[in-house]
Amino acid sequence: MTRVGVVGIGHTVFGRRSDATVQELAFEAYREALADGDVDPSVIDASVIGSVPEYHKQRSLAGVIQEYLDLNPRPTWLTEVACASGSAAIRTAWLSIRAGVHDVVAVIGCQKMTELTTAEILALMGRVGDVQWESVFGTTFPGYYAMFAQRHKHEFGTTNDQLSLVAVKNHYYGARNDKALFRKEITVEKAQASDPVASPLNVYDCCANADGAVCLILAAEDRARDLSDRPVWLDGLGCATASMSVLRRPDLTGLPSAADAAQQAYDMAGVAAADIDVAGVHDCFTIAEIMAYEDLGFCAKGEGGAFIQDKASYIGGSSPVNVDGGLKAKGHPIGATGVSQAYEIVRQLRGDCGERQVPDADVGLTHNVGGIGQYCFVNLFRRD
Amino acid sequence: MTRVGVVGIGHTVFGRRSDATVQELAFEAYREALADGDVDPSVIDASVIGSVPEYHKQRSLAGVIQEYLDLNPRPTWLTEVACASGSAAIRTAWLSIRAGVHDVVAVIGCQKMTELTTAEILALMGRVGDVQWESVFGTTFPGYYAMFAQRHKHEFGTTNDQLSLVAVKNHYYGARNDKALFRKEITVEKAQASDPVASPLNVYDCCANADGAVCLILAAEDRARDLSDRPVWLDGLGCATASMSVLRRPDLTGLPSAADAAQQAYDMAGVAAADIDVAGVHDCFTIAEIMAYEDLGFCAKGEGGAFIQDKASYIGGSSPVNVDGGLKAKGHPIGATGVSQAYEIVRQLRGDCGERQVPDADVGLTHNVGGIGQYCFVNLFRRD
Numbered sequence: 045m046t047r048v049g050v051v052g053i054g055h056t057v058f059g060r061r062s063d064a065t066v067q068e069l070a071f072e073a074y075r076e077a078l079a080d081g082d083v084d085p086s087v088i089d090a091s092v093i094g095s096v097p098e099y100h101k102q103r104s105l106a107g108v109i110q111e112y113l114d115l116n117p118r119p120t121w122l123t124e125v126a127c128a129s130g131s132a133a134i135r136t137a138w139l140s141i142r143a144g145v146h147d148v149v150a151v152i153g154c155q156k157m158t159e160l161t162t163a164e165i166l167a168l169m170g171r172v173g174d175v176q177w178e179s180v181f182g183t184t185f186p187g188y189y190a191m192f193a194q195r196h197k198h199e200f201g202t203t204n205d206q207l208s209l210v211a212v213k214n215h216y217y218g219a220r221n222d223k224a225l226f227r228k229e230i231t232v233e234k235a236q237a238s239d240p241v242a243s244p245l246n247v248y249d250c251c252a253n254a255d256g257a258v259c260l261i262l263a264a265e266d267r268a269r270d271l272s273d274r275p276v277w278l279d280g281l282g283c284a285t286a287s288m289s290v291l292r293r294p295d296l297t298g299l300p301s302a303a304d305a306a307q308q309a310y311d312m313a314g315v316a317a318a319d320i321d322v323a324g325v326h327d328c329f330t331i332a333e334i335m336a337y338e339d340l341g342f343c344a345k346g347e348g349g350a351f352i353q354d355k356a357s358y359i360g361g362s363s364p365v366n367v368d369g370g371l372k373a374k375g376h377p378i379g380a381t382g383v384s385q386a387y388e389i390v391r392q393l394r395g396d397c398g399e400r401q402v403p404d405a406d407v408g409l410t411h412n413v414g415g416i417g418q419y420c421f422v423n424l425f426r427r428d
Numbered sequence: 429m430t431r432v433g434v435v436g437i438g439h440t441v442f443g444r445r446s447d448a449t450v451q452e453l454a455f456e457a458y459r460e461a462l463a464d465g466d467v468d469p470s471v472i473d474a475s476v477i478g479s480v481p482e483y484h485k486q487r488s489l490a491g492v493i494q495e496y497l498d499l500n501p502r503p504t505w506l507t508e509v510a511c512a513s514g515s516a517a518i519r520t521a522w523l524s525i526r527a528g529v530h531d532v533v534a535v536i537g538c539q540k541m542t543e544l545t546t547a548e549i550l551a552l553m554g555r556v557g558d559v560q561w562e563s564v565f566g567t568t569f570p571g572y573y574a575m576f577a578q579r580h581k582h583e584f585g586t587t588n589d590q591l592s593l594v595a596v597k598n599h600y601y602g603a604r605n606d607k608a609l610f611r612k613e614i615t616v617e618k619a620q621a622s623d624p625v626a627s628p629l630n631v632y633d634c635c636a637n638a639d640g641a642v643c644l645i646l647a648a649e650d651r652a653r654d655l656s657d658r659p660v661w662l663d664g665l666g667c668a669t670a671s672m673s674v675l676r677r678p679d680l681t682g683l684p685s686a687a688d689a690a691q692q693a694y695d696m697a698g699v700a701a702a703d704i705d706v707a708g709v710h711d712c713f714t715i716a717e718i719m720a721y722e723d724l725g726f727c728a729k730g731e732g733g734a735f736i737q738d739k740a741s742y743i744g745g746s747s748p749v750n751v752d753g754g755l756k757a758k759g760h761p762i763g764a765t766g767v768s769q770a771y772e773i774v775r776q777l778r779g780d781c782g783e784r785q786v787p788d789a790d791v792g793l794t795h796n797v798g799g800i801g802q803y804c805f806v807n808l809f810r811r812d
Contacts (some may be wrong), residue, residue: 045429045528090667096756097508098482103555103685104510107672107802117688119667120518121803124481124506126488129675134507136520143526171487281529283474283503304501418491419505 049268052081094133121261130382218373225375254375280313317341349376433652436465478517512798514766537767602757609759638759664697664808703724
């Protein structure tokens with residue numbers, strides 16, 4: 045069966061985009077992807093939209109976007125798995141090419157978070173955990189990740205400073221990414237002094253809601269070689285799940301879905317954790333990045349805190365992670381995030397990242413978590 | 429590439445299911461599908477959930493269902509395209525098997541409509557049309573389909589009696605389907621005397637909201653032959669789109685997305701409209717079934733009214749349609765409907781439909797519309 049390549053990429057600025065509707069954001073990313081790949085829209089066979097519908101006032105989002113991109117009468121549909129919706133769209137588009145049904149597919153990850161008030165978003169997000177057993181007792185996303193952090197500290201001696209160092213790194217790179225929401229560096233002292241959210245997590249341990257859209261154009265191998273002189277190949281895909289209820293999980297120091305999804309992707313692509321030159325991981329909270337180092341095999345279990353302290357996830361370290369700023373500094377438009385991670389990896393593998401470039405990056409990984417780890421999607425990209 | 433077969437099917441009763449949550453409905457259908465196919469749950473590689481998330485109070489529906497079905501850590505994700513969400517799930521599962529990633533996939537179409545009040549549902553549904561240009565002026569689903577009906581009457585002389593005859597047929601068969609919401613026959617006189625909704629559509633021209641879930645278990649050909657002694661093959665798939673805004677469509681007497689999707693499916697399966705022995709079409713309103721006869725090629729453009737008047741869509745006619753009662757009598761739990769149509773076609777091709785059986789049915793079709801035709805999915809099933 046055919047290999048699948050990325051032939052065009054586009055990315056809006058992430059942030060409060062009161063200047064644009066969600067379909068306008070999608071178009072902005074799509075137009076940039078067409079121009080990036082020098083792809084004529086007539087070659088697009090279908091689109092897949094990754095988004096969480098309930099944040100938008102317009103229903104039937106895939107149809108609205110398809111019309112706005114002038115892609116009717118071609119197929120489209122939407123995928124939803126909370127904050128991993130964009131990666132589910134990539135997976136679906138990849139499957140449709142691999143299955144021989146389509147040759148060229150546009151993937152759009154998009155979310156307009158700011159149509160709702162913060163209170164409305166909190167109400168919606170609270171119900172992304174287990175409504176029956178957990179959110180009824182007041183658990184929220186920061187609360188869940190605070191429990192993960194407390195347990196990680198208790199079991200492995202991870203420190204608050206180590207948590208803050210993740211934020212410091214991601215702000216450092218976000219300050220150098222013109223698509224990022226937060227473009228300023230911070231210090232450990234500043235992170236520690238920020239307001240508490242859910243102990244031990246402070247404001248600077250949490251990513252921020254944002255509006256944004258990202259587009260990837262995927263193509264079957266022969267078409268990819270026609271359409272691009274530097275396609276990047278999507279060679280490994282993993283997707284796994286775990287219980288909604290964290291009470292039903294064996295432990296709270298990692299996400300079993302991430303480890304499972306990574307193994308699937310490594311197996312499919314025939315690579316190991318040590319082969320990954322650059323990664324985008326789902327740092328919705330700083331502790332999430334530390335757990336990701338361990339779940340993905342970049343370091344041993346319990347050593348994630350030391351890993352960031354040693355700067356092993358900086359460029360020049362053993363496993364550069366979130367050198368685009370991550371969710372933390374770039375912002376987190378939930379349906380767009382998985383596609384945004386892929387966008388950065390493609391740019392890294394093309395060598396287009398300037399001062400943020402990981403030297404000689406051949407293999408890149410994205411790790412996109414839905415909810416509190418009830419889903420995880422891991423994708424592996426490779427250059428020729 | 430492998431053929432994909434249906435090896436197990438399950439279907440809840442449709443109706444007001446105040447006795448069950450949406451995940452319980454999903455389990456009810458899933459359990460029946462496992463038993464139907466004598467399939468051990470250990471062979472299921474993944475699930476795909478078709479549903480419209482915003483009708484439910486629990487967010488992250490795919491994760492909730494995956495946990496409730498005890499399918500963690502296997503992959504799942506949700507597809508959404510309004511009332512065609514179930515068919516998008518079938519398409520996605522089919523792609524994942526065809527692409528060689530999974531061998532056996534459970535598809536669940538489900539919807540709990542009655543968690544919301546009728547007023548809340550109307551508010552949501554109004555926004556499934558084009559919010560920017562149309563729903564702002566008060567257009568609702570009955571209003572859209574009333575415009576289609578008025579135009580069809582004007583252009584082709586279609587009569588109110590012919591509209592009612594669609595309802596009479598579908599109630600006739602619904603009365604003989606133990607999964608249906610409305611199990612009583614009606615007359616043209618009763619349909620004509622029912623309260624007006626949007627001229628010329630009366631209450632009996634409109635399908636009803638319902639709760640329900642349906643499960644199909646799909647498998648790659650070699651596994652399908654192991655798991656079932658009578659697999660039914662999903663050999664043709666079509667998916668097409670049209671503008672959200674009906675103002676931008678060339679005419680209002682049919683759905684261009686349906687004609688396009690049908691052509692794709694016919695081409696993939698190598699069959700023609702005349703080969704279809706039995707069909708399930710998206711009769712959200714009576715006029716929609718008449719338009720479907722024409723869009724699918726069961727009769728010529730403009731002849732849909734005469735087609736039902738001649739009983740050509742009854743068992744014994746040239747193209748039996750909705751002999752399970754259709755959305756009209758069976759009820760319309762929006763995410764479940766596309767999978768419910770497939771369930772009926774599989775039973776027909778197996779010859780299991782008793783007094784509703786179409787004799788010697790070899791090839792069956794489903795036609796599932798999203799919104800007001802901004803999406804249409806057509807699937808073709810064949811027995812050995």
